[in-house]
Amino acid sequence: MKRWLWLVAATGLLATACQFQPLEDPGLGDRGLTSVVYASDGSVLAQWHAEEDRALVTYDELPRHLIDAVVAIEDERYWAHAGVDLRALARAFLADLETGTIAEGGSTITQQYLKNVVLTPEVTFDRKLTEGALALRLEEGLSKEDILERYLNTVYLGDGAYGVGTAATHYFGKGAADLTLGESALLAGLIQSPGTTDPYRNPELALARRRVVLERMVGLGWITDAEAVEADQEPLALQPRRSGEVSRFPYFTEEVKRRLLDDPALGETATDRYNALFRGGLRIFTTIDPLVQESAELAVASVVEDEAPYAAVAAVDPRTGHVLALVGGKDFYDEDDPVARFNLATQGARQPGSAFKPFVLASALEGGVSLENVFEGGSSVTVQTDSGPWTVDNYNNATFPNLTLLEATVFSVNVVYAQVVDVIGPERVVDLAQAAGIGTALQPFHSIALGAQEVSPLDMASAYGTFAAEGVHVDPILVAAIETHDGVNIYEAVPVVTEAFGRDVAQTLTGALTEVVKRGTGQQAKIGRPIAGKTGTSQDHHDAWFVGYTPELAAAVWVGFPEGQVAMEPPTTPYTITGGSWPAQIWSRFASGALSGTPYGLLAEADISGQVAVEVDTSTGFLAGPFCPREHVHRIQVPRDDAPNVICPVHNPSGVVAVGSGELPDVIGRDLGAAVAALNAAGFEVKVDYQDGGALSPGTVFGQNPSAGYPAQAGSTVRLAVAGPEPGSVIPSIVGFPVDHALSELGAIGMRVEVIETPESNPADAERRPGMVWKQDPAPGAPATGAVRLWANP
Numbered sequence: 150m151k152r153w154l155w156l157v158a159a160t161g162l163l164a165t166a167c168q169f170q171p172l173e174d175p176g177l178g179d180r181g182l183t184s185v186v187y188a189s190d191g192s193v194l195a196q197w198h199a200e201e202d203r204a205l206v207t208y209d210e211l212p213r214h215l216i217d218a219v220v221a222i223e224d225e226r227y228w229a230h231a232g233v234d235l236r237a238l239a240r241a242f243l244a245d246l247e248t249g250t251i252a253e254g255g256s257t258i259t260q261q262y263l264k265n266v267v268l269t270p271e272v273t274f275d276r277k278l279t280e281g282a283l284a285l286r287l288e289e290g291l292s293k294e295d296i297l298e299r300y301l302n303t304v305y306l307g308d309g310a311y312g313v314g315t316a317a318t319h320y321f322g323k324g325a326a327d328l329t330l331g332e333s334a335l336l337a338g339l340i341q342s343p344g345t346t347d348p349y350r351n352p353e354l355a356l357a358r359r360r361v362v363l364e365r366m367v368g369l370g371w372i373t374d375a376e377a378v379e380a381d382q383e384p385l386a387l388q389p390r391r392s393g394e395v396s397r398f399p400y401f402t403e404e405v406k407r408r409l410l411d412d413p414a415l416g417e418t419a420t421d422r423y424n425a426l427f428r429g430g431l432r433i434f435t436t437i438d439p440l441v442q443e444s445a446e447l448a449v450a451s452v453v454e455d456e457a458p459y460a461a462v463a464a465v466d467p468r469t470g471h472v473l474a475l476v477g478g479k480d481f482y483d484e485d486d487p488v489a490r491f492n493l494a495t496q497g498a499r500q501p502g503s504a505f506k507p508f509v510l511a512s513a514l515e516g517g518v519s520l521e522n523v524f525e526g527g528s529s530v531t532v533q534t535d536s537g538p539w540t541v542d543n544y545n546n547a548t549f550p551n552l553t554l555l556e557a558t559v560f561s562v563n564v565v566y567a568q569v570v571d572v573i574g575p576e577r578v579v580d581l582a583q584a585a586g587i588g589t590a591l592q593p594f595h596s597i598a599l600g601a602q603e604v605s606p607l608d609m610a611s612a613y614g615t616f617a618a619e620g621v622h623v624d625p626i627l628v629a630a631i632e633t634h635d636g637v638n639i640y641e642a643v644p645v646v647t648e649a650f651g652r653d654v655a656q657t658l659t660g661a662l663t664e665v666v667k668r669g670t671g672q673q674a675k676i677g678r679p680i681a682g683k684t685g686t687s688q689d690h691h692d693a694w695f696v697g698y699t700p701e702l703a704a705a706v707w708v709g710f711p712e713g714q715v716a717m718e719p720p721t722t723p724y725t726i727t728g729g730s731w732p733a734q735i736w737s738r739f740a741s742g743a744l745s746g747t748p749y750g751l752l753a754e755a756d757i758s759g760q761v762a763v764e765v766d767t768s769t770g771f772l773a774g775p776f777c778p779r780e781h782v783h784r785i786q787v788p789r790d791d792a793p794n795v796i797c798p799v800h801n802p803s804g805v806v807a808v809g810s811g812e813l814p815d816v817i818g819r820d821l822g823a824a825v826a827a828l829n830a831a832g833f834e835v836k837v838d839y840q841d842g843g844a845l846s847p848g849t850v851f852g853q854n855p856s857a858g859y860p861a862q863a864g865s866t867v868r869l870a871v872a873g874p875e876p877g878s879v880i881p882s883i884v885g886f887p888v889d890h891a892l893s894e895l896g897a898i899g900m901r902v903e904v905i906e907t908p909e910s911n912p913a914d915a916e917r918r919p920g921m922v923w924k925q926d927p928a929p930g931a932p933a934t935g936a937v938r939l940w941a942n943p
Contacts, residue, residue: 182430182634183315186402188437189471189629192913193318195396197406197427205430205634206314206325208298214330214372215313218337219301221365224258227297232259232288259288262300306336307343308390320348322388322912330376331383334362349390356385389910397911400477400492401437405627409433414640415631430634436471436626443914444742444885445474445704448735451882451929455479457722459711460735461493463607464704464743467614470623470644473702474743475607478711488711498589498603499709503544503561503670504685504694504728505600507616507658508582509570510558514654515581516573520555520661520755523791526770530564532571534595541567541599544686548770549785550793555755556785558661559669561684563599570598584649586612586622600685606705613696614703616662616681620655622647660755662697668784668818671695672846673733676741679752684728684844690717695732700750702743706732729844742885760786764817764856766797774801779852779870780843784817813867815857816850821871824850834866842872874930880937882929884922888941891922901936906943915942 182205183198196204220227226234234257256264263283287296306316316336317325328336338358339346348355363377372380396402409415409426416422425431445462453460462476477492491497514520526549531540543549543563557565570578575593582591587608591597607625615622624645631640662681665671670684674697682697691714696705708731709717717726724730764773768781774796787793814831816824825835842851852870877898883891888904895902908915909923924940 182428183311184426184429184431184433186396186405186433186435188397188435188439190439192397192439194398194435194437195402196315196318204312204314204318205302206298206312208294210324210326211298211301211313212326212328212333215325215328215333215336216297217366217369217371218330218333218362219340220258220297221369221371222337222362223261223340225365225369227258228293230257232285233257258300259296262296262303263287265300265303265305304340305343306339307347308349318388320387329380329383330363330372331359331380334366334380335359335385338362348385348387352385388912395482397913398437398439398442398475399481400494401435401442401472401475401627403481403490404475404477404492404495405433405435408627431639432632432634432636433628434630434632436466436469436473436629437475438473438743439914439917441702441743442474442476445476445739447742447885448737448739449476451738451884452731452735453708454928458708458715458717458726458731459488459493460731461497461606461707462704462735462739463494463605463610464702464739465607465610465614465625466701467617467623467698467703468701470611470614470626471629472607472625472627474704491711493707493711494606496605497707497711498605499692499707499713500602500687501600501604501609501694501696502685502687502692502728503563503566503600504609504683504696504705505582505602505604506558506561506566506598506685507662507683508585508587508612509566509573509578509598510554510661511585511616511650511654511658512577512581513554513569513573514657515650516577518554518569518572520553520558520657521788522554523551523788524554524557524565524568526550526552526562527564528770530567532567532595534571536594539567539595543767545767547767547781547783549767549783550765550770550787551791552785553760553788555661555664555757556787558683559664560783560785561665561670566598567595570595581650582612584622584647585615586624586649600687606707609694609696609705610703613682613698613705615649616655616658617698617700617703618655619652620648620650622649656753657755659753663752664755664757666697670727670729670844671697671733672849673729673844674736674740675846676737676744678744678749680740681752682733682736684733686727690725690727691715693717693726693728693730693732695728695736697736697740699740699744700752701747702740704736704739704743706735706739708732708735727844733844738882757786760788761792762786762815763792765793766800769797769799771795771797771799773797773856775854775856776800776802779840782817782852813853813855813857816853816869817857819850821848821850821869824853824869828867836866836868838868838870839873839875839878840870845872847872847874848876878933880925880927880929880931880933882925883939884925884929886922887920888922888939889920891925891939891941895937898933900933903936903938905938905940907940908942909940918942 183196185193185204186195188194302312305311310316310319313325313336317323317328321332335355346355346358360381363380366372367374367377410422415425441464449460459478464474465472475494477494478489481489483489528546528548529542531538541563549562552562552565575595575597578597579591579593587604589604591602611625626642629642632638659681662683666674666680666682671682674682674695680697680699682695685694692709694707708726762784764782764784766773766777766781767783772793772795773782777797777800814827816827828835842849845851849872850869851872854868881894883894892902919942922939922941926938
């Protein structure tokens, strides 16, 4: 009797609720929304949230089988009742009275939604009656579809995921609209007890619960037996579980976060900006290009080993200012690395060495100096400055003859640039560098000409982008647009465009920097298309740089140790690291991948007509003879009247004739194929010696004996020193290439190859790069013996 009195009272109270006005839409309550960060191709980079991880979806985005799965297992009469299922409520009350406890059974989806956003979590009869009364009132004002949409955006689905939109990404790496029947049934099964059926911790229980949901759907006639069997056999393909807020490209996304938290566009106060980012459900569209970013990461990994120095890469589109890639360290999430979360690409400021000389060159060109102007050579020079005499030595104390400004740039001759900065004044260099995009504070000291003041890789990439854009600077842009969760645009990036210097200056500068890569210190940066760039090495080899550009891409590469003041010399590194070695190699491999499929753009070229090519032994400053050490011989262009004519007496016996008197062809600087063809055509035999060519590209001839013009008998043998390694002697780098290309290249050197088809760790990357090699063993540069194992995406 007591039970029936209780039911009558409850029914009366619920009926009374119907006399009130419809309940005002509670929305999502005071819950925060998850902000989503997107790459330029629309893929998700990160999700930021405070207390709850929640991304909204609309009812129209929900697949029918997800709706049916949730309704089937949580409230099968949802479409028929008015907010309260009296049959289920009566059954639950009777069970409660039997046991003397109060359970949550009997709540409809409408009631559960109200519990999530309006009511407290306490479990009492009074609260249950209030829940029912409010449910009746709510259904007077909202449609079933609206209520279900709100419910599915607020329900907790375990592992920190609130709402089906977040859960679909969290567990399966996809949007809710793309969920399969099996995935939908699994999510629906989590609602009752998300901790117990957590698919990461308890996959067997999660799959068993999925089967219960599918059987309920069959029982209701919403799917067929065959569909249920097929869904039940779907493998549990979960996203790799991530602890905390783990981003896809963390050095980039953390830089975006840092800048937005300081941007008044998101709020007047720091609290306002924090709430907007972590509770506002924003959609943040960034400029990063995943393929360019992956090319940068692969390039660094292929050159710099884990135990070696660190590397940073920053790349921008010179035309738009969009930041396309940032590599700020080795592993952002490495808990054992004290500098793991310090962004070396944006926060790290280091001396750029000679990579800063182009700003001196641009200032000089703007001031009326030309590339043809000749400056005094030598190995050392002393310049009088306001703070006293300043003595400058060339790298490795190299001795050069009098040089044009162009040749001093190609071979990075310090003594010439010390004279240039003294002529134009360091103040002019500071002004131009800052106009071009260098954001760090610069002091007008003469030593600025040799890169003695600190800059960041992003600033250098942006400033060299000004060279590529013919003197027009566009401030770096990391965020293109921001929308609210309901699609309202609240931020659109407006490019800040300024003219740093004239087009004529930029084109002349570019012409000089293309020569640096063609035949100077930057040869290892070659990529088979026109590029311009400059190497840089700081004092005692603490920092090494290569910064280069095409019309479509400007990028800076830095290599060094974060703590600074560590010389990159043996035994710390395999050999002495300069800007022309590892940084140039990284740049070459990165740009080759980043520009794959991009049509070639044209760059200005330097005019070297009216000059002659001579070989100089920089250890003595004399004209190189056949017995000079080839590592000290540089081939330079000089005005005909300034060409040296005394052969080095230190390394050559008396009686050696001057260069040019014979008919032996000059093949220095050519690739091996062209050199052999030229010598054979002149009647000479060739013997090749592969040697360490330093910064030269493999296959480049950097020495010949006898030298060009030296008297030689037709049919005699000319020995060529060629930058190694010898083809086929070491394993090439084939990461990032299609499997067919890798097999062809490795087969050509007689290597046995084992291909393992397995996706790389990030499913999105594996899907975008089918058939691509993502790992190899042994590493590039290892002796070409035995077999090579390749890991490739299916």
